[in-house]
Amino acid sequence: MNNDFKKIFTLGVWGDNPIFRQILGICSALAVTNLMLNSLVMGIGLIFVTAFSELTVSLIRKFTPKHIRMMVQVLIISSYVIIVDIFLKAYYPSMSKALGPYVGLIITNCIIMGRCESYAQNNPPIHAFADGIASGTGYALVLLLISFFRELLGFGSVFGIQVLGESWTNWTVMIMPPGAFFMLGIIIWVAKSLSSESKKDSKQEVAKA
Amino acid sequence: MKKSLIYPIAFMIIITVFFTSILAFLNYSTADMIESNENKIKREKLLYVFNIPVNDYNPQTVKSLYDEYISETQIGNETLYVAKDEDKILGYAFLIDGNALWGSLRGFVALSSDFNTILGVDFLSHSETPGLGGRIDENWFKDQFRGINISNSTGYEYIIFNPSPDGNVDSISGATLTSEAVRKIINENLNELLERAKEESLNE
Numbered sequence: 001m002n003n004d005f006k007k008i009f010t011l012g013v014w015g016d017n018p019i020f021r022q023i024l025g026i027c028s029a030l031a032v033t034n035l036m037l038n039s040l041v042m043g044i045g046l047i048f049v050t051a052f053s054e055l056t057v058s059l060i061r062k063f064t065p066k067h068i069r070m071m072v073q074v075l076i077i078s079s080y081v082i083i084v085d086i087f088l089k090a091y092y093p094s095m096s097k098a099l100g101p102y103v104g105l106i107i108t109n110c111i112i113m114g115r116c117e118s119y120a121q122n123n124p125p126i127h128a129f130a131d132g133i134a135s136g137t138g139y140a141l142v143l144l145l146i147s148f149f150r151e152l153l154g155f156g157s158v159f160g161i162q163v164l165g166e167s168w169t170n171w172t173v174m175i176m177p178p179g180a181f182f183m184l185g186i187i188i189w190v191a192k193s194l195s196s197e198s199k200k201d202s203k204q205e206v207a208k209a
Numbered sequence: 210m211k212k213s214l215i216y217p218i219a220f221m222i223i224i225t226v227f228f229t230s231i232l233a234f235l236n237y238s239t240a241d242m243i244e245s246n247e248n249k250i251k252r253e254k255l256l257y258v259f260n261i262p263v264n265d266y267n268p269q270t271v272k273s274l275y276d277e278y279i280s281e282t283q284i285g286n287e288t289l290y291v292a293k294d295e296d297k298i299l300g301y302a303f304l305i306d307g308n309a310l311w312g313s314l315r316g317f318v319a320l321s322s323d324f325n326t327i328l329g330v331d332f333l334s335h336s337e338t339p340g341l342g343g344r345i346d347e348n349w350f351k352d353q354f355r356g357i358n359i360s361n362s363t364g365y366e367y368i369i370f371n372p373s374p375d376g377n378v379d380s381i382s383g384a385t386l387t388s389e390a391v392r393k394i395i396n397e398n399l400n401e402l403l404e405r406a407k408e409e410s411l412n413e
Contacts, residue, residue: 090239
């Protein structure tokens with residue numbers, strides 16, 4: 001049992017990471033990563049939505065008619081996204097304002113649908129819930145990594161705290177969309193070359209998951 | 210085997226009703242809170258455009274300050290916000306809106322009581338990129354609009370970006386299109402407003 005969860009987490013965060021392995025959820029990874037705080041809240045929102053969507057999909061997987069399962073999944077995912085949106089509006093209005101339309105766009109994040117379809121549909125609820133947290137964490141960590149470099153080079157700050165001195169010239173390109181593409185490309189490249197030795201193993205694991 | 214038609218439909222209806230009622234309940238139970246948050250933001254913004262200092266952002270303090278200085282009147286179907294210190298009118302604030310780079314933008318502009326000076330500008334909602342166009346929310350940008358004399362402006366160009374010879378505001382580097390859109394929205398709304406003010410004073 002414990003081994004299962006360990007495997008789910010190493011797969012979600014590294015071996016089967018949604019962003020640099022499955023190349024899912026790229027649009028939001030590019031859009032919200034110019035500030036670390038935005039990335040963090042986006043990451044937490046996604047962990048919540050993915051985990052609970054997978055849990056719900058898994059709970060009702062035996063009753064769901066196969067040919068309408070996509071409709072059901074979209075309904076479940078959008079309900080959780082609206083819950084996150086309402087929660088932020090009521091309790092963290094400043095965050096809701098900063099993230100603006102991106103919260104609603106969690107719905108279109110392929111990671112959630114992808115995990116619901118490939119994992120939650122065939123696995124028990126608790127495993128599915130753990131898988132949601134793992135995939136969400138994998139996504140959040142990559143987002144934080146990208147935004148760390150973008151914010152540091154683009155604004156000279158980390159989480160809004162200025163760390164590079166006056167003499168630092170901000171790289172405006174890092175805040176703009178091209179900066180996100182550069183960073184994402186570099187991160188995928190580094191991650192792929194780091195894990196190239198164990199490529200065979202992870203391929204088999206992906207097939208199993 | 211023929212697929213059953215009723216079961217999927219019934220299933221979909223049940224699950225939709227279930228989730229919709231959860232959302233409806235959440236929406237209903239947080240509606241007051243969201244409204245009071247929005248009111249608080251609106252009050253803070255109005256106090257800001259009139260340059261009334263707020264020392265404490267506690268909702269109660271903001272509300273009492275707001276009630277002390279600002280009153281609302283309806284003109285046609287638009288709301289006009291009037292700021293008064295005792296009986297002296299400090300100025301008027303108007304809602305402005307328009308399309309910025311990524312979506313609609315709403316905000317307030319406050320003018321002095323003789324309509325000659327912009328007292329302040331603030332933005333209620335917009336969907337500009339955080340860290341780029343979203344920097345229109347930063348104080349250094351908004352503070353530039355304080356005390357701009359518009360009585361000598363020609364051709365509806367009230368706000369002009371530096372380094373033009375008549376420039377009065379710096380645009381945001383890296384967010385040229387958002388800055389330009391904000392400039393246009395403010396100029397267009399001001400123009401419309403001043404035209405209306407002129408007509409109404411002629412009618413009097």
